[in-house]
Amino acid sequence: xxxxxxxxxxxxxxxxxxxxxxxxxxxxxxxxxxxxxxxxxxxxxxxxxxxxxxxxxxxxxxxxxxxxxxxxxxxxxxxxxxxxxxxxxxxxxxxxxxxxxxxxxxxxxxxxxxxxxxxxxxxxxxxxxxxxxxxxxxxxxxxxxxxxxxxxxxxxxxxxxxxxxxxxxxxxxxxxxxxxxxxxxxxxxxxxxxxxxxxxxxxxxxxxxxxxxxxxxxxxxxxxxxxxxxxxxxxxxxxxxxxxxxxxxxxxxxxxxxxxxxxxxxxxxxxxxxxxxxxxxxxxxxxxxxxxxxx
Amino acid sequence: xxxxxxxxxxxxxxxxxxxxxxxxxxxxxxxxxxxxxxxxxxxxxxxxxxxxxxxxxxxxxxxxxxxxxxxxxxxxxxxxxxxxxxxxxxxxxxxxxxxxxxxxxxxxxxxxxxxxxxxxxxxxxxxxxxxxxxxxxxxxxxxxxxxxxxxxxxxxxxxxxxxxxxxxxxxxxxxxxxxxxxxxxxxxxxxxxxxxxxxxxxxxx
Numbered sequence: 001x002x003x004x005x006x007x008x009x010x011x012x013x014x015x016x017x018x019x020x021x022x023x024x025x026x027x028x029x030x031x032x033x034x035x036x037x038x039x040x041x042x043x044x045x046x047x048x049x050x051x052x053x054x055x056x057x058x059x060x061x062x063x064x065x066x067x068x069x070x071x072x073x074x075x076x077x078x079x080x081x082x083x084x085x086x087x088x089x090x091x092x093x094x095x096x097x098x099x100x101x102x103x104x105x106x107x108x109x110x111x112x113x114x115x116x117x118x119x120x121x122x123x124x125x126x127x128x129x130x131x132x133x134x135x136x137x138x139x140x141x142x143x144x145x146x147x148x149x150x151x152x153x154x155x156x157x158x159x160x161x162x163x164x165x166x167x168x169x170x171x172x173x174x175x176x177x178x179x180x181x182x183x184x185x186x187x188x189x190x191x192x193x194x195x196x197x198x199x200x201x202x203x204x205x206x207x208x209x210x211x212x213x214x215x216x217x218x219x220x221x222x223x224x225x226x227x228x229x230x231x232x233x234x235x236x237x238x239x240x241x242x243x244x245x246x247x248x249x250x251x252x253x254x255x256x257x258x259x260x261x262x263x264x265x266x267x268x269x270x271x272x273x274x275x276x277x278x279x280x281x282x283x284x285x286x287x288x289x290x291x292x293x294x295x
Numbered sequence: 296x297x298x299x300x301x302x303x304x305x306x307x308x309x310x311x312x313x314x315x316x317x318x319x320x321x322x323x324x325x326x327x328x329x330x331x332x333x334x335x336x337x338x339x340x341x342x343x344x345x346x347x348x349x350x351x352x353x354x355x356x357x358x359x360x361x362x363x364x365x366x367x368x369x370x371x372x373x374x375x376x377x378x379x380x381x382x383x384x385x386x387x388x389x390x391x392x393x394x395x396x397x398x399x400x401x402x403x404x405x406x407x408x409x410x411x412x413x414x415x416x417x418x419x420x421x422x423x424x425x426x427x428x429x430x431x432x433x434x435x436x437x438x439x440x441x442x443x444x445x446x447x448x449x450x451x452x453x454x455x456x457x458x459x460x461x462x463x464x465x466x467x468x469x470x471x472x473x474x475x476x477x478x479x480x481x482x483x484x485x486x487x488x489x490x491x492x493x494x495x496x497x498x499x500x
Contacts, residue, residue, distance in 0.1 A: 012485075015461075046492055049496065050492075053439065057338065065337065073363075074326075
């Protein structure tokens with residue numbers, strides 16, 4: 001090996017990418033060449049300097065990535081394979097994303113207004129959550145970076161526009177399932193509206209927590225005859241992984257006998273993974289004087 | 296349960312058997328199985344994004360896009376290569392797209408969020424900085440500047456190959472496979488990248 005070829009394989013040697021013969025040849029050359037030995041030491045120092053600048057992913061970022069991915073996967077959950085034949089009967093409305101976007105926009109808009117106005121509420125003192133970073137300075141002073149959580153208290157009727165919009169946003173954006181359920185409860189005591197129904201449908205189809213989805217389904221009972229709600233209930237039957245919710249969806253759907261429902265129930269008798277759901281489908285079919293099997 | 300991979304090379308045959316079962320379950324629609332696969336590899340995917348793109352938001356995007364694409368396309372995985380090779384292929388394509396867009400935008404934020412809080416990459420490594428030695432801090436800052444400049448000067452592919460070999464510990468053969476080219480092409484890319492670094496940093500070390 002000469003100096004030119006030794007220079008070419010400096011890094012490959014450090015990465016362990018040379019064959020045994022190449023390694024031996026490189027080391028033999030190094031022993032007899034002071035110039036290449038110096039280059040090799042410099043190469044090692046460069047590797048070391050680069051090592052020290054590797055960035056580890058912050059734990060908080062990893063946690064945020066995992067949480068958001070779980071939510072997106074829940075939204076992505078498609079109906080199980082083999083059931084595509086029922087898609088024609090089911091409407092797959094695209095209300096979820098626009099409705100979510102409106103709620104988020106409302107939250108940002110209101111947030112902006114609250115900064116400037118009191119909205120009849122009480123502003124509490126900032127609370128220090130934790131110290132993130134400290135940097136000693138040559139002067140002897142120290143710089144401290146802290147994370148603050150500022151809380152604001154707003155009191156008002158659930159019908160007040162600001163409160164109402166914040167409750168709507170909380171049903172979609174909060175990471176706390178209890179808070180989402182409570183917000184749904186409060187909203188559900190308000191007079192019926194398309195907006196409320198849209199919120200309940202969104203929660204039924206997209207909330208990651210089965211308790212919240214159940215609460216949304218209960219609140220949708222008065223609308224169980226509408227095609228939009230029946231479509232959502234059918235999607236629950238096909239895609240929800242909670243058998244309790246699937247059973248309750250059957251109960252609501254069979255209140256209105258429809259030919260298309262017979263086919264769906266027959267399919268479920270064959271395919272649903274849960275014994276009780278299959279049994280409930282069989283009973284529903286018998287009540288509808290329909291055959292249990294498909295021929 | 297398969298353990299969490301700390302690098303792309305952190306893979307054993309025993310884990311592979313369990314991993315195959317998880318992949319098959321996930322292909323049948325088992326979301327828990329998919330999330331366990333995510334947990335096994337997500338730290339190294341995020342680290343790849345952080346080191347390559349030096350931006351929390353870009354790394355976040357790479358993470359989300361990689362695993363959403365993996366989820367949507369898992370039914371196409373036929374076990375004709377290792378799962379981590381398949382997954383890293385998605386992740387590296389995402390990173391390449393971001394790198395190319397960054398070249399257009401010409402933006403490279405100096406401050407990166409780390410475990411210890413925001414870290415200005417022009418400063419030295421955190422422990423050295425904390426010692427408060429002004430002379431050493433200055434040298435570290437200059438070295439950091441040079442490293443940043445030379446990384447920015449690499450082509451997207453050179454930077455990716457360098458990252459995968461230097462920080463992720465992938466063999467050149469695996470990198471060639473990931474990038475849809477050969478071991479020799481990956482070796483050439485690495486050689487170009489390390490030569491540029493030698494020229495830029497040689498008088499510093």
